[in-house]
Amino acid sequence: MTSPVMSPARFKGQLIDQADPGYEDARSVYNAMIVRRPALIARPADADDVATAIRHARDNGLPLAVRGGAHNGAGLGTCDDGLVIDLSSLKGIEVDPASRTVRVGGGCTWGEVDRATGEFGLATPSGIISTTGVGGLTLGGGLGHLTRAFGLSVDNLLEADVVLADGRKVTANAESEPDLYWALRGGGGNFGVVTSFTFRLHEVGTIFGGPTFWPVEQGAEVLAAYRDFIPQAPRELNGFFAFCTVPPGPPFPEAIHLREVCGVVWCHLGSEEEARRDMAPLLDSLPEPLLHGVHYMPHAQLQSAFDGLYPAGEQWYWRADFVNEIPDEAVALHARFGAEMPTMKSTMHLYPIDGAAHDVGAGDTAWSYRDARWASVFAGVDPDPANVPAIRQWSIDYHEALHPHSAGGAYVNMMMDEGRERVRASYRGNYDRLASVKAAYDPANTFRINQNIRPEDAS
Numbered sequence: 001m002t003s004p005v006m007s008p009a010r011f012k013g014q015l016i017d018q019a020d021p022g023y024e025d026a027r028s029v030y031n032a033m034i035v036r037r038p039a040l041i042a043r044p045a046d047a048d049d050v051a052t053a054i055r056h057a058r059d060n061g062l063p064l065a066v067r068g069g070a071h072n073g074a075g076l077g078t079c080d081d082g083l084v085i086d087l088s089s090l091k092g093i094e095v096d097p098a099s100r101t102v103r104v105g106g107g108c109t110w111g112e113v114d115r116a117t118g119e120f121g122l123a124t125p126s127g128i129i130s131t132t133g134v135g136g137l138t139l140g141g142g143l144g145h146l147t148r149a150f151g152l153s154v155d156n157l158l159e160a161d162v163v164l165a166d167g168r169k170v171t172a173n174a175e176s177e178p179d180l181y182w183a184l185r186g187g188g189g190n191f192g193v194v195t196s197f198t199f200r201l202h203e204v205g206t207i208f209g210g211p212t213f214w215p216v217e218q219g220a221e222v223l224a225a226y227r228d229f230i231p232q233a234p235r236e237l238n239g240f241f242a243f244c245t246v247p248p249g250p251p252f253p254e255a256i257h258l259r260e261v262c263g264v265v266w267c268h269l270g271s272e273e274e275a276r277r278d279m280a281p282l283l284d285s286l287p288e289p290l291l292h293g294v295h296y297m298p299h300a301q302l303q304s305a306f307d308g309l310y311p312a313g314e315q316w317y318w319r320a321d322f323v324n325e326i327p328d329e330a331v332a333l334h335a336r337f338g339a340e341m342p343t344m345k346s347t348m349h350l351y352p353i354d355g356a357a358h359d360v361g362a363g364d365t366a367w368s369y370r371d372a373r374w375a376s377v378f379a380g381v382d383p384d385p386a387n388v389p390a391i392r393q394w395s396i397d398y399h400e401a402l403h404p405h406s407a408g409g410a411y412v413n414m415m416m417d418e419g420r421e422r423v424r425a426s427y428r429g430n431y432d433r434l435a436s437v438k439a440a441y442d443p444a445n446t447f448r449i450n451q452n453i454r455p456e457d458a459s
């Protein structure tokens, strides 16, 4: 199907307009609460196509959205009436085991990357759900099972090929375009379209991991013990805290199906003996769990373990915060809201961001909260649109109750559209430099469908 608004002669990839039979599928994003109708979706064949699409949006005054894996909770990978550059067509993955690097197309998902690097017993830090896009997750920071051992995804980003707002193609790394390289590591999609990412790889073959669950009624006791335990634990051990409901199916024992629980999802990089030794101080201090479901598995398997539970097309509303400390008063609030989850898929996670993530200084990359110990996320999730008011309200109430105990800002990848001040607070001391880089690379704010850094804020 040709497009009425962009010349197919200059664009080698696929163009999908509203008359195209594939349009409804192509316009959908992961969060079904986000329903937007772009005028045109462009799936580029290469970086030149990306430049053509950017110029087309600029020349015609169209809103421009850029989409990687389409997972953004606030729906920042799409727009109404404008142009969406859907990078899902840019998929190449080249693993170089000799240099321990991987070069990844701008539209890859983490599952694709983990499978490719896993073949060599290597991995780079990603997230906890493999369908998430490399693009958005990396540019916003990247928290996951390997954070304590190897840092954020951005701490492992060596280089990015970027198409800028004026259509120029540049490579950003420590030597070339260093300001852009700094800003890309946490500053989101504000600075250009990344057509390929190069990451450092680490030896990560089989990991020892899985969940340990206790009854939700023990939430306060388990969270207080976890709070004291994880900052002291060795970096090889990652464990995020969760309130959740046990899914009604394998591999979970039937006796605990649909049981509301609190717990820790573990990922240990050493031997089973080392893993059991490192988890012991927490496990020995708490009552017998309902489930201690830890075992050896490939890293890619842990990273995709929740994919089936959270497919695309469900309703999502989430709020988030960075957290330095969890005083007893906050523990009590968590225990209360954790016991009031509105639906089976609603959940609260606390992702540790210490260990290797603390080796990097607050101003070394755009991702400024290097002193925070956790990123919290309050996620209301359900397949039924009728439950949107309930999941939304729980997430907002939970967040508002805990926000006074937060560090101020939030992880931009887990925010909704929460306004300018919230974005500024989430970059705090780095915001002014980000605004200057934005003014240099995107003075007209062509890339503004994101947690926006405004060029006019540059001093």
Ligand SMILES: Cc1cc2nc3c(=O)[nH]c(=O)nc-3n(C[C@H](O)[C@H](O)[C@H](O)COP(=O)(O)OP(=O)(O)OC[C@H]3O[C@@H](n4cnc5c(N)ncnc54)[C@H](O)[C@@H]3O)c2cc1C
Pocket: 030, 065, 066, 067, 068, 069, 070, 071, 072, 073, 075, 076, 077, 078, 087, 106, 107, 126, 127, 128, 129, 131, 132, 133, 134, 135, 136, 137, 138, 139, 140, 141, 142, 143, 144, 188, 189, 190, 192, 193, 194, 195, 310, 413, 414, 449, 450, 451
């Ligand atoms: C189920 C689920 C699980 C998640 N788990 C984690 C997790 O474990 N750890 C974590 O850190 N985050 C996690 N997230 C949050 C995730 O990092 C963000 O939602 C992120 O925005 C998703 O990236 P994406 O490419 O899939 O999204 P998209 O919606 O495609 O894009 C999000 C933003 O990034 C920009 N963008 C994407 N790709 C590019 C590119 N190549 N060049 C320039 N700009 C680009 C877009 O313009 C947009 O502003 C999760 C989200 C969901 C829904």
